[in-house]
Amino acid sequence: MRGLQQKVAIITGAAGGIGGALVRRFCEEGAHVVAVDINDNGLKELVVSLKEFEGNITPMVMDITDHAGVAGKVGEIKDRLGRIDVLVNNAGWDLAKQFVETTPDFWNKVISINLMGALNLHHAVLPIMIANGGGKIVNISSDAGRVGSSGESVYSACKGGIIAFSKTIARECARSNVRVNVVCPGPTDTAILRSFTGEGEFGKKIYDGLVRAIPLKRVGQPDDIPGIVAFLSSDDANFITGQVVSVSGGLTMHG
Numbered sequence: 311m312r313g314l315q316q317k318v319a320i321i322t323g324a325a326g327g328i329g330g331a332l333v334r335r336f337c338e339e340g341a342h343v344v345a346v347d348i349n350d351n352g353l354k355e356l357v358v359s360l361k362e363f364e365g366n367i368t369p370m371v372m373d374i375t376d377h378a379g380v381a382g383k384v385g386e387i388k389d390r391l392g393r394i395d396v397l398v399n400n401a402g403w404d405l406a407k408q409f410v411e412t413t414p415d416f417w418n419k420v421i422s423i424n425l426m427g428a429l430n431l432h433h434a435v436l437p438i439m440i441a442n443g444g445g446k447i448v449n450i451s452s453d454a455g456r457v458g459s460s461g462e463s464v465y466s467a468c469k470g471g472i473i474a475f476s477k478t479i480a481r482e483c484a485r486s487n488v489r490v491n492v493v494c495p496g497p498t499d500t501a502i503l504r505s506f507t508g509e510g511e512f513g514k515k516i517y518d519g520l521v522r523a524i525p526l527k528r529v530g531q532p533d534d535i536p537g538i539v540a541f542l543s544s545d546d547a548n549f550i551t552g553q554v555v556s557v558s559g560g561l562t563m564h565g
Contacts, residue, residue, distance in 0.1 A: 313545025315340035323401030325352025335536035337363035374427030384434035424468035444487025480552035496558025498530035525560035
């Protein structure tokens, strides 16, 4: 990709499966990655697993649901590295439950992580990007936010909200040269999918049903996601903003 060399990129949810794959790809492209997660041990394991890129990674423990805390940490990044060129909002969490079985406490947790967390990062990072003459933001939503997903009602609401929010910020910040796009993974082999399918024979049936429904006949893997994210963060995507791209093996095909 053109123009990622030496760029400073914040990637949230870095200790997870997709997050780790994103960190690796951005390091391979020559970016300096601020790897953000609430899981300190997970970040340490990530750095060890990417030892060849040790000089390109700044691990940072951050609670993305804490607005003041996010602002402080983002300020530290700006002071330490001088700028922020790319933000990838990847952090997410959910448990598969029918809506009538959920509680307001559960809703609040899902909303805090999947929606408010991204808003907090935007609120802290956008002024820095605008002052610096522009930047790229890629928000990881989900096809659940485009077409719905049984057992993921509140999560789907958050991910749909991320899509609408991203398009609005893309419009508001276009004159400031900030490009904002969305990537929507379909079923991907992550902890969220495993919580959805469950264990044992019943879980296998659900998983196999997903495979049958996907035209490419497999669920996604974390390594399927970083290519489009790196592209949208690069100079090759300078004239692309406000767009939503599904990475779903053809399960969803939007015109």
